[in-house]
Structures are given as structure tokens and as C-alpha cells.
Amino acid sequence: MxxxxxxxxxxxxxxxxxxxxxxxxxxxxxxxxxxxxxxxxxxxxxxxxxxxxxxxxxxxxxxxxxxxxxxxxxxxxxxxxxxxxxxxxxxxxxxxxxxxxxxxxxxxxxxxxxxQEIDISDIPKMKVARQSESLPMLPEYKGYSIRNAVLILMRCQSDYHFHIHDIVRNLYGDDLTRKQRDTARVSVTKALSLGFKSGLWFKVLHSKGVYTLMYKKGVTAKTPKD
Incomplete structure (x- = not known):
């Protein structure tokens, strides 16, 4: 047992x-x-x-x-x-x-x-300066918010289709570390989304992260309604 x-x-x-x-x-x-x-x-x-x-x-x-x-x-x-x-x-x-x-x-x-000279007198600069730790943009966009800087860039080539990578390079230059580039891409992505919702620019259909200033039926998406 x-x-x-x-x-x-x-x-x-x-x-x-x-x-x-x-x-x-x-x-x-x-x-x-x-x-x-x-x-x-x-x-x-x-x-x-x-x-x-x-x-x-x-x-x-x-x-x-x-x-x-x-x-x-x-x-x-x-x-x-x-x-x-x-x-x-x-x-x-x-x-x-x-x-x-x-x-x-x-x-x-x-x-x-x-x-090709453009009028940007209607695009205001920020009343409050950007925080010192913020990633600085190129001198021509100094004093502007990221969204307004994107608007200035698009007005220079109003019929051009801008990919987010092109916008980051135009606003911040090419001399960025990988961490700085990722930070800039996040900030620009947020600004692009807000600008699209407010009707400042349009998304290009069948593309990811591509925007343009000019609306064209069948090419760009309409501004979303609230």
C-alpha cells in the first residue's frame, strides 16, 4: 500500500x-x-x-x-x-x-x-514665443507656428503635392538627428491633421501623408464636416 x-x-x-x-x-x-x-x-x-x-x-x-x-x-x-x-x-x-x-x-x-512672389501678410506670427526646448525651424519660418509655416510653404507651390517627409525637410532642413526627425514628423503630422480639419489644405486621395493647397475633384479629399 x-x-x-x-x-x-x-x-x-x-x-x-x-x-x-x-x-x-x-x-x-x-x-x-x-x-x-x-x-x-x-x-x-x-x-x-x-x-x-x-x-x-x-x-x-x-x-x-x-x-x-x-x-x-x-x-x-x-x-x-x-x-x-x-x-x-x-x-x-x-x-x-x-x-x-x-x-x-x-x-x-x-x-x-x-x-512667384506670394503674399503672407495675412499669416500671423505667434504672440508667445516657442519654448526654448522646442525643435527650431529654419530662419524663414522663425516666429510662426508649425501650421502657419506649413501654409507659407504650400503657398510657394500651391499646386504641388507635399508628402510629410518633404514638409519636415523644408521646415527643419536636412541636418537632423534621427530623434529630431521623429520629433519633427510628429509635430508636423499633428499640424497637418488640424489644418486639414480646419480647411487650410486638402488630403490627396489614395496616398498616405500627402497634402496640397489646391482642391481638385477626384484628386483631393473634401474638408471633413464637424
Whole structure:
């Protein structure tokens, strides 16, 4: 009888040991799954950021190419018009025409910045200075809130689609540590969300973190109603 009880106690102890071992393995498995999930999130974030960077790099290149093509067409049209006028009025002044034709693009390029000047007199500066520990923006945005700084940036290129990474770089520059860049991105994200809700700018559809100043049906989202 005593031997029977000893065997029973031994089996129960062995069973308890296996139960504890199984619980330990389950905790370990859960920890591994958590780590895998965290790594998957990091991979997705880096892939998304890479895709955004590639998209806007291509967008910027195509926009620049379109601008150059438009400028070349305007220049060719201008040259043809001047040539026709000189042929009618001064058929023997080819040298003068060549000089005017060469100088004309320079005049256009000098007058271009004047046409792009924007009025920001309606955008107020902050009455209370930013806290000393706040991440400073570039000098041209000194004294403005982040939301108003974004508005100034967008007015400079009202038809441009700005990704949050572009806005952070334009407001704070390129010389940021990773921690400073993350801090700036959080602040800019909050300002963009508030500005969208108040109707200062619009979200671009089918894109994440992309905003523009100009509303276009089918391209941008409407301002949400309260």
C-alpha cells in the first residue's frame, strides 16, 4: 500500500513538472510571436517609406521635366514671333534680331521670381514665443507656428503635392538627428491633421501623408464636416 502511494505521488509530481514546462514554452512562444510581429511592422514601415521616397523622387523629376519642356516651347514660340516681326519691319537687321533673341530668355528668367512672389501678410506670427526646448525651424519660418509655416510653404507651390517627409525637410532642413526627425514628423503630422480639419489644405486621395493647397475633384479629399 505504501509503495502504491509513493508511485502515485511520483506520477503527480512528474505531471506537475510537465505542466510548468508547457506553460514556460507557451510564454516563450508568445514572446517569439511578439518579436516577429514587431519586426514585420518595422519591415512594412521601411518598405512604405522607400516607396514614398521613390514615388516623390520620380514625381519631382517628371515635374521638373515638364517645366523645362514648357519653357522650351515658350522660348521657341517667342523666337518665331520675333522673327516674323523683324522680317516684316527690319529685313536687314539679322544681327540685332540675334542679339534680342539671345537676351530674351534671360529677361524672362529674371522676371520669373517676381511673378512667384506670394503674399503672407495675412499669416500671423505667434504672440508667445516657442519654448526654448522646442525643435527650431529654419530662419524663414522663425516666429510662426508649425501650421502657419506649413501654409507659407504650400503657398510657394500651391499646386504641388507635399508628402510629410518633404514638409519636415523644408521646415527643419536636412541636418537632423534621427530623434529630431521623429520629433519633427510628429509635430508636423499633428499640424497637418488640424489644418486639414480646419480647411487650410486638402488630403490627396489614395496616398498616405500627402497634402496640397489646391482642391481638385477626384484628386483631393473634401474638408471633413464637424
Amino acid at each position: 505504501t509503495e502504491f502511494h509513493e508511485m502515485l505521488n511520483l506520477l503527480e509530481a512528474e505531471r506537475e513538472r510537465y505542466i510548468l514546462e508547457a506553460a514556460r514554452l507557451e510564454r516563450r512562444l508568445q514572446s517569439i510571436r511578439t518579436q516577429v510581429s514587431a519586426i514585420d511592422n518595422l519591415i512594412s514601415g521601411y518598405i512604405e517609406e522607400k516607396q514614398h521616397h521613390k514615388f516623390y523622387q520620380q514625381f519631382s523629376q517628371s515635374e521638373t521635366q515638364a517645366y523645362l519642356e514648357e519653357g522650351r516651347l515658350n522660348y521657341n514660340n517667342l523666337s518665331v514671333d520675333e522673327n516674323d516681326e523683324n522680317i516684316e519691319n527690319q529685313p536687314n537687321s539679322n544681327a540685332d534680331f540675334d542679339e534680342k533673341e539671345l537676351n530674351q530668355p534671360d529677361d524672362d528668367s529674371e522676371s520669373q521670381p517676381q511673378q
